[in-house]
Amino acid sequence: MKERQGYGQFCPIARASEILATRWTPLILRELHFGSTRYGDLRRGLPRISSAMLAQRLKELEQAGIVTVARAEGAGPAYGLSEAGAALFPVLEAMGRWAQAHARADMTKDDNLDPDLLMWNIRRRANCGHVPAGGHFVAMFQFLGVPVPRSRFWLLFTGDGVEICLRDPGHEVGLQVTAHIRTMTRIWLGHLPLDQAISSRDLLLEGSRQTIREFSDWFALSALADSCDADGPRS
């Protein structure tokens, strides 16, 4: 593997740029930071990366001492962040803060809306400590503004965790969430307060009064959501 050409500068920003100012790298680090460890999970959080690119970046980052790889016997490699890699998070955080403040509209443009990716992110943040005694709970998400085959997702909470299903898993649906994909994404990002979307009828919650109240116990906004004032009820 040939070393990427550097900038030839002693400046610390230049050195950091040799790692971070590279296509896909910040997003790979984001995935690792938020807990993905498997190659397949990384690909799921980065749907448009090519397999070759991901493999190449992981190798580069391992060599740079940013990413660690644990190769086990029975399972595939597990990726993680070294101390130096974990220390890059403030940079990612600053990037996220900048975009939330200065590029908000771009984030939810049509090409960036992706129900699979949104569900994958929601699943990761869903608090799975809230499974009722019965052992499982199902929340169904229904999105408007997306092709039919990608419009319905079931979140299956069990004792083991939360699973995304693309077909009805068969159990009773305890809660149904209906919204336009952009509305749901804007809520997720903190651009639109949940209660405002509910009262303006842009988001529909269906289920028992109790279940709807519990919704906020397991549904957490993106870790990068910003707590802003509402900028209007319509997207």
Add this chain to the structure above:
Amino acid sequence: MKERQGYGQFCPIARASEILATRWTPLILRELHFGSTRYGDLRRGLPRISSAMLAQRLKELEQAGIVTVARAEGAGPAYGLSEAGAALFPVLEAMGRWAQAHARADMTKDDNLDPDLLMWNIRRRANCGHVPAGGHFVAMFQFLGVPVPRSRFWLLFTGDGVEICLRDPGHEVGLQVTAHIRTMTRIWLGHLPLDQAISSRDLLLEGSRQTIREFSDWFALSALADSCDADGPRS
């Protein structure tokens, strides 16, 4: 100009990466942040960028609303940062901090040592309010470890500012600074305390006792220098 392909993600880090995770972009923003406005000044702070690349990036950043261009009559365009561009500085700062903490050794590897670039940076930070009554002052820097034609620089302080000369400007040299290029760079970055370099004789100051004392009045470390404990007197 075709729009660079994005990541197709609503995540704010992805949006920021579309701008920052691009070769040269963080360094161009660094130059603009530290006060360069002219195309030629930018090139001087980025010696290895190609002219075409710089022109392209400036145009992209202008379109993205990050960079402003003031096209005047008599002079060439003056580049600057928009509010959104200025707001990116915390990201650059976080990158710099990370490198100072986790990639210190790489920064002063041979390929990154560049006396022209170092002098250009020193000049930008030199406090030109300290010109003696006579109207000018000359400090000569002499570096070891670099080819002869790049080894001596004169900093000419006048009422107008500070100028870098590659040949003796003729005035009396009030101060002479001699050090290995790596030593000087490490001092500049805050990796090596100035007084430690002086007492270990790795840095030589020649001039009147008064002039040497005043040195610290106009010589400022890099804005990105970190205030660290010494990690040893030798590089």
Add this chain to the structure above:
DNA sequence: CGGAATCCGGATGGATACTG
């Protein structure tokens, strides 16, 4: 001379197919 535009060869990234 500053501020680019153009052209070209090599490096990098994306899409798809294939493998253990």
Add this chain to the structure above:
DNA sequence: CAGTATCCATCCGGATTCCG
């Protein structure tokens, strides 16, 4: 599941040229 291999499109670096 976790990658390689391959091929093609785009990007980048460097030199040259252009323009005021």
